[in-house]
Amino acid sequence: MDILAKATALVGGTVAALRRIGAPTTQAMGGTPEIPEAKKQGIMTLKMPAAEGWKDGRLPTCAPGLKVNAFAEGLDHPRWIEVLPSGDVLVAEASQIETPPKTLLDRAAHATMKAIKAMGNSANRVTLWRDADGDGVAEHREIFVENQSQPFGMAVVGDTFYLGNTDGIVAFPFPPGTTRLDESAARKLVEFKPGGHWTRSLIVSPDGTKIYAGVGSLTNIADEGMETEEGRAAIWELDVATEEARIFASGLRNPVGVAFEPSTGALWTVVNERDGLGDETPPDYLTTVVDGGFYGWPYSYWDRIVDDRVPQDAAAVAASICPDYALGGHTASLGLCWMPEGTLPGFGEGMVIGQHGSWNRSKLSGYKLLFVPFENGKPSETEPPRDILSGFLSEDEKLAYGRPVGVCLGADGKSLLMADDVGDVIWRVTGA
Structure with missing residues (x-):
């Protein structure tokens, strides 16, 4: 560990310890969360x-009645599965790429991210794994x-494969x-x-006619101005037939996983909210996204709670939609999929959420695979x-x-697969 990393760990640990003394004892979760006042x-x-x-x-710890095994191992920062x-x-194997730090805080944040393998060289590839004998291990x-630009989301419609690179959606025969x-045929x-x-x-x-893409913000609270955030903090919609794209919903700081709820046909996403206001303020959330909907970022959070660090737009705040379900502060909820009833014993239908885990709070949160019943x-x-899981x-959280x-x-249809980008493994969860 270099000198900066040691200093970061010392200062960060001291600040976190002091803040933990007055930290909330319960998480801001559910449809009507108790969100502490911003600090x-x-x-x-x-x-x-x-x-x-x-x-x-x-191994990870399973809920009663379940078991887990490594479906695939030896990956390089696996992030997304299709x-x-x-x-x-x-x-998809990819990583956040280090950019030149602009401030001392940036340098400290980079050292912190490197310690958890959250930043480094990006493999920039998608690998294919096959379990030919059906034993649950590929x-x-x-x-x-390969040779992609931080690939992540993947989708198939007919005889076309779509890949969500950080700089755009690419289509392959x-x-x-x-x-x-x-690769030469990519568009x-x-x-x-x-x-x-x-x-x-x-x-x-x-119905196979549209593809939706989650695109996160550049910064925490539009720190470099709204012009740099144009086209970001949004869910995009791509028309498969015309190949025209537009912003479907906005004001979503970092919408990552997206999933459809089958009985209503509604599109849902999990959103990583802003930093720097406290352990549980504001909570990350699970929400429906509607055509033309605006969800508050960067001006406000949750139910129109104004963030006075940001130059305000009163009309935008008034038009913002309150999210459906709080997931606790800084859980870094990334993965999302709909799980039908009967998939895992003891669990009904609902959304499954991969919580990557916090860094901006005094007591860590997330670091689990969570089920929200519907x-x-x-x-x-x-x-x-x-x-x-x-x-x-x-x-000791170390x-x-x-x-x-x-x-x-x-x-x-009787198992879940989950990517683990620190363990470099794909876990498979089934009934025991």
Whole structure:
């Protein structure tokens, strides 16, 4: 560990310890969360466990009635998963790329991110994994596509494969039986501004006519002005037939995972909210997104609570939509998929969320695979969320064995697959 990293750990740990004394004891969760009053942090809380990985046979902790095994190992920062119609599993391997720091806080943040393997060289590829014998472990691996720009979201419509690179959506020919894409045949359909919150998730509408993409902000609270944020902090919609794209919903600081709820057809996303206001302020959230909807960022959060660090737009605040369901402060909820009833024993239908885990709070949060039960197309008001997988963080919060990211249904419909970008593994969860 270099001198800057040591100083960051010392200062960050001291600041976090002092703030932990007055930290909230309960998380801001649910449809009507209790959100503490904002406390602006002159020095941002930087607290991050060191990346430990899984050693000596250690595994994540399963909910009762479930079991977990490594479906694929030896990846390079796996982030997102797509199961092809053939049953083959695609994994996007990519990382946040270090850029020249502009401030001392940037330098400290970079050192913190490197400690958890959240920043570094990006593999910039998608690999294909096959479990030919059906034992729940992939024994075949090959390169599906490489030389990409921080690839993340993936989607298939007919004979076309769509890839969400940080700088845009790229389309490839995808005839039946394809196990390696022709990079020379790629067409860029949509341009995105790269960098900042760099992930670009994709999902196809149930009727196959649209593709939706999550695009995060460049900065925390439009620190470099709204012009630099144009086209960001939004869900984009791509028309498959015309290949025209537009912003579908905005004011979403960093919308990552996207999923459809089948009974209503509504599009949902998980959003990472702003930093620097306290452990539980504001909470990350799960919400529906509607055509033309504005969700407050950067001017306000949750139900029109103004962030006075930002030059205000009263009309935008008044028009903002309150999210549906709070997930706790700084959980870094990234992965999202709909889980039908009957997928896992003991669990009904609902959304499964990969919580990557916090860094901007005095007591760490997230670091789990969370299930939010649904009733009548909405999060249940009577049944609380439950952990599917936990145990990614040491009890003293100094070590991270893994960090959950993308999650999806297995090809058999009776399992979940989850990417872990610290353990460099894809976990498979089934009934015990």
